[in-house]
């Protein structure tokens with residue numbers, strides 16, 4: 442058996458667990474002590490490693506750049522900045538059980554990939570342990586291609602995710618989001634705005650193609666998508682809010698998952714309230730949830746030609762913005 446110098450073992454444990462080298466050293470000393478000096482420090486380090494679940498003899502795999510990942514790669518390590526989080530969804534399995542799936546999008550300077558969490562692995566998303574802007578390191582996952590040619594990193598039972606591990610700084614590629622005050626927003630740019638919700642319009646409901654999410658035509662023969670012909674549909678929701686940051690107001694429009702995040706209920710739940718209790722009750726519930734709330738809206742600024750006004754088509758909304766983002770808004774105001 443090839444032996445690994447103790448300094449290297451400590452470094453490996455530090456890298457893989459995030460414990461400080463001092464803490465690891467203390468644990469090793471304590472282990473030597475409890476074993477009455479029957480093991481060397483090196484032997485104790487191996488025991489500690491095994492207790493911490495770190496496999497010292499397995500070669501440490503290299504963290505790959507997202508752009509280097511290939512369809513079919515197994516057991517890869519990757520890292521990226523979380524640019525989007527989708528809500529957890531359930532689906533029926535062939536055996537009658539209910540499956541759960543969640544996904545997020547990560548990005549580095551070489552590319553973007555969706556990370557897919559199945560069943561128990563969705564817990565970290567449900568618990569809010571991963572948020573947009575976090576940097577994550579994924580260990581031991583598989584790469585698959587999705588139906589649209591994009592890359593997906595699938596977590597399996599062995600996969601492990603570290604959130605904001607020390608010493609890992611990744612910049613996301615893709616469109617740059619500018620932190621803006623509303624009066625300075627220009628159509629065509631991707632913006633992030635912190636403001637207060639001063640109005641919420643009642644959500645609207647529509648049926649969309651399950652494959653492409655576009656609106657379908659409902660006929661007595663079924664639902665028809667322009668692209669996918671006769672298709673399965675799902676209930677979707679659209680909601681508009683008006684945001685005020687003290688410089689001006691702007692209308693923001695959200696669809697699907699983003700609309701569900703804004704409303705705090707799913708399209709299905711919203712539609713039930715609408716049909717059972719009516720639009721006034723639905724509106725009142727939304728007003729109570731949203732009015733006066735300080736939020737961070739991220740999306741593309743677009744000119745709505747019908748009303749000659751700029752609107753934001755939302756990609757995501759943070760209902761509980763990070764105090765850091767509120768502070769940076771104040772800085773933008775001061776300097777802008």
Ligand SMILES: [Zn+2]
Nearest residue numbers: 650653666669
């Ligand atoms: Zn379609």
